Amino acid sequence: MLGRMTVTGPQSTPRRRAPRADAVLNRESIIEAASQVLAEQGTAVDVREIARRSGVGMGTLYRHFPKKEDLVRTVLHNDFSKWAESARRAASDAEDPWAALADFYQQALTGYARHCAIMENFALTWSEPDLEGIRQLRLVIEELRAHASALLRPGVTTDDLLLLLVSLGHAVQFTDACRPQMWQRLLRISLDGLRTDHREPLPAATSPDAGIQPSDSHTLAARSRPSQSG
C-alpha cells in the first residue's frame, strides 16, 4: 500500500507549483503586522487593521489565511516560541539552577506582559498542549525544573510551574502598568513557596501529565464572540 504512493516533490500534493515571490513576501508581512497588532490590541482586533498595517488588501489576507483564527494561530505559534526562547536564554545566564528558574520567570513575565494576545490565550496551554509554541514553553520549564529539582520541594510538577506562569501572567497584566513592583512581590512569594526548605512534600498530582480535556469551546480569536460562518 505505502509502496504504491508516488514520491512527490517536497510535500504532499505535487502538482501545486511553488508560490509566487510576491505572495511569499505578502504572507510574511501579514504575519509580522499581525504579530504587532495582536500584541497591542489582542485577538479582538479588526482584521482590516491587520490588512492595513501590512499593506495588503482583504482578499490577499484571506487568501493566505482563510479564517481569522488561522492567522491568529500562526502568529501565536510563532510568538509563544519566541517567548519560550527568550526566557530560556535569560535562564541560561544564571549562576545556579534556582537563579535560572527565577530569571526565567522574571524574563518571561517582563518580556511578554504587554503581549495582549498571548496573555489572552494562556488557555491554549491546557486546551492545545500540542501547539508547537506551547510545547516549547513546556520543554523549557521541564528542563529548568529538572535542574533545580534538588531545591524544589518534592512533588512540584512541570504543570505546577506552568500554571504559576499563567497565573502570574494575569497579575502582571493588571499591575504592570501602574505598580510593577506588585507582581514582583507575588513572584517572590510564589517562588519561596516552591523551595524545599523544611516543608512537607506536595501530594502527588493525580494525573501528572496525562492528556488534558480541552475546555468547552475555546477558540483563538475574539474571546466570547461566536465565530460566524459565511
Add this chain to the structure above:
Amino acid sequence: MLGRMTVTGPQSTPRRRAPRADAVLNRESIIEAASQVLAEQGTAVDVREIARRSGVGMGTLYRHFPKKEDLVRTVLHNDFSKWAESARRAASDAEDPWAALADFYQQALTGYARHCAIMENFALTWSEPDLEGIRQLRLVIEELRAHASALLRPGVTTDDLLLLLVSLGHAVQFTDACRPQMWQRLLRISLDGLRTDHREPLPAATSPDAGIQPSDSHTLAARSRPSQSG
C-alpha cells in the same frame, strides 16, 4: 448658598414621585437575570438575552439602566459583595487565623470560579477600588491579614493578598473544569510562600496603599469592544 436649598423629602429631587410597583419588580428581575447571565457568559453577553431571561422588553431594561455598563456595574457591585460575604463566613468557622486565611481563599476560589463576569473584571480591584463590592472584599482580606499577621512573613500587604486572589482566580478559570486539583496545588504553594517560617521579610511596598492609577480605559462591558455612542 446652601441655606437656600430647599430641604426636600428623602433624597435630592423632590418632585419625582415614588416609582411604580411594577417598575420596582421589573428592576429586581432584571438584576437577578443579569447576574445569572453575566455569571454564565461574561460581560460580552447580548443585552437581548438579559431582557429575554428577565421577561421584560428592551425598552424597560434601558429605562432602568441607560447603558449596558450601568447594569453590569450594578450586578458586579452586588456579586462582589456576596462573594466577599460568603468567603468571610467560611473564614469565620476556622479554628485559627491561618486556617481562616486558607479557608477564605478556598471558598472564594471555589464559589466564584464559574462566575465569568467576576473573573473578567478583577481589574476593577485596581482601577476602581471604591466600588462598594470591591471595598468589602478588601476589608475582609485586611481583617484576615491582621489576625494572621503573626504567621505571615513580614512585609506582606493586603494588596499582596488581593493580587494573589486575582492571580489564582485565573488559574481556577483555566483548570477548574478539567483538573481542579491543579489550582489547589498552586494555592497551597502560594500560601506556604506567605508563611513566616525563617525567611527574610519582603521589601516594603513602595506605595503601600496609595491611590492607584486606573489603567488606560478599562470599561466594565464588552472587553476590548469599543463602546459606541448612538
Add this chain to the structure above:
DNA sequence: GCCGATGCGGAGCGGATGCTCCGGTTCGCC
C-alpha cells in the same frame, strides 16, 4: 371609575466586523 403620568415592548437604526466576490494586475514559464 377617571385620567394623566409613568412604564412597557420590540421593531428598527447605525456602526462594527468576519468574510466573499470579482474585475483588474502581475508574475514567471515558454
Add this chain to the structure above:
DNA sequence: GGCGAACCGGAGCATCCGCTCCGCATCGGC
C-alpha cells in the same frame, strides 16, 4: 515578448449588538 494561472484589492454582504423611538398599556392619586 506572450500568455495563462496565480494573485491582488477593496467594495460589499450578512450578521451581531448597543441603543433608541414611539405607540400602547398600566398604575394609582383623586
